[in-house]
Amino acid sequence: xxxxxxxxxxxxxxxxxxxxxxxxxxxxxxxxxxxxxxxxxxxxxxxxxxxxxxxxxxxxxxxxxxxxxxxxxxxxxxxxxxxxxxxxxxxxxxxxxxxxxxxxxxxxxxxxxxxxxxxxxxxxxxxxxxxxxxxxxxxxxxxxxxxxxxxxxxxxxxxxxxxxxxxxxxxxxxxxxxxxxxxxxxxxxxxxxxxxxxxxxxxxxxxxxxxxxxxxxxxxxxxxxxxxxxxxxxxxxxxxxxxxxxxxxxxxxx
Numbered sequence: 001x002x003x004x005x006x007x008x009x010x011x012x013x014x015x016x017x018x019x020x021x022x023x024x025x026x027x028x029x030x031x032x033x034x035x036x037x038x039x040x041x042x043x044x045x046x047x048x049x050x051x052x053x054x055x056x057x058x059x060x061x062x063x064x065x066x067x068x069x070x071x072x073x074x075x076x077x078x079x080x081x082x083x084x085x086x087x088x089x090x091x092x093x094x095x096x097x098x099x100x101x102x103x104x105x106x107x108x109x110x111x112x113x114x115x116x117x118x119x120x121x122x123x124x125x126x127x128x129x130x131x132x133x134x135x136x137x138x139x140x141x142x143x144x145x146x147x148x149x150x151x152x153x154x155x156x157x158x159x160x161x162x163x164x165x166x167x168x169x170x171x172x173x174x175x176x177x178x179x180x181x182x183x184x185x186x187x188x189x190x191x192x193x194x195x196x197x198x199x200x201x202x203x204x205x206x207x208x209x210x211x212x213x214x215x216x217x218x219x220x221x222x223x224x225x226x227x228x229x230x231x232x233x234x235x236x237x238x239x240x241x242x243x244x245x246x247x248x249x250x251x252x253x254x
Contacts, residue, residue: 009071009127016235017061017129021228022138024236029126031240035247036118041111043250047118053242054121063128071124075116082112132156146218154204162200169196 017025032054039046058068086096089105096106130138136149169192178188208216228236 009124010131011061011063011067011128013062013129015061015129017057020129020236021141021232022130022134023141024138024228024232025126025130026135026138027142028236028239029122031237032243033119033122035240035243036115036122039247039250041107041114043247044110046246046250047114049246050118050243051121053239053246054118054125057239058121058125058128061125061129063125067128068121068124072117072120075120078116079113082109082116085109085112150218158200158204161203162196165196165199 032050036047036050039050055065058065085108086101086105089102089108091102091104093100094103094106095101126135133153136153139149140146173188173192
């Protein structure tokens with residue numbers, strides 16, 4: 001992961017959240033998601049409060065609402081699946097606008113939509129305020145095995161390289177008049193896929209040999225090391241602490 005490399009989800013700003021150490025933000029996001037996931041689905045107001053909390057973090061980080069909502073389109077398959085639950089689940093039936101639906105199915109659908117949305121929003125805000133190398137460095141600081149973070153880092157980098165390589169191959173094929181319209185014209189695509197796999201494998205070997213020659217021992221050096229202060233941990237704990245208070249209040253009220 002080269003210096004200056006930023007991913008598509010990152011928003012370059014100078015907010016307090018951006019400048020927090022990555023391990024603080026990663027730990028805060030994980031704790032918040034765990035609290036959300038363990039909250040009973042019947043505590044609807046608690047999920048509203050969670051949404052307000054993560055929305056406040058996004059606003060404080062100067063992340064536009066449209067930026068978050070567009071990237072949350074990735075959970076549409078989960079929402080589509082959840083929309084079927086009221087119709088296929090068994091149990092007591094209730095009328096919703098004249099349509100008979102399962103009460104337990106409605107609760108299950110709400111549970112999936114609410115928790116998936118909050119989890120996705122949390123991930124987007126984390127990625128928007130923390131670059132990929134910093135997230136991986138934060139995971140290392142939280143004692144996640146170096147093998148896992150190394151594989152994740154190379155996977156992210158090589159996905160981008162492969163997308164660029166596919167783009168170049170498409171341009172080369174189009175410049176040679178390749179314009180498939182039928183399924184039986186797809187043979188060159190299969191051949192290109194095989195060539196892409198071989199190129200990627202060979203490039204990976206060359207990069208790994210070059211890294212070994214430069215002293216790579218299985219863990220990437222942290223060139224931007226910064227140990228979090230007590231203030232950083234206090235600021236980072238505000239989100240999960242507020243969620244924990246909401247969760248405890250929900251348990252007491254119900």
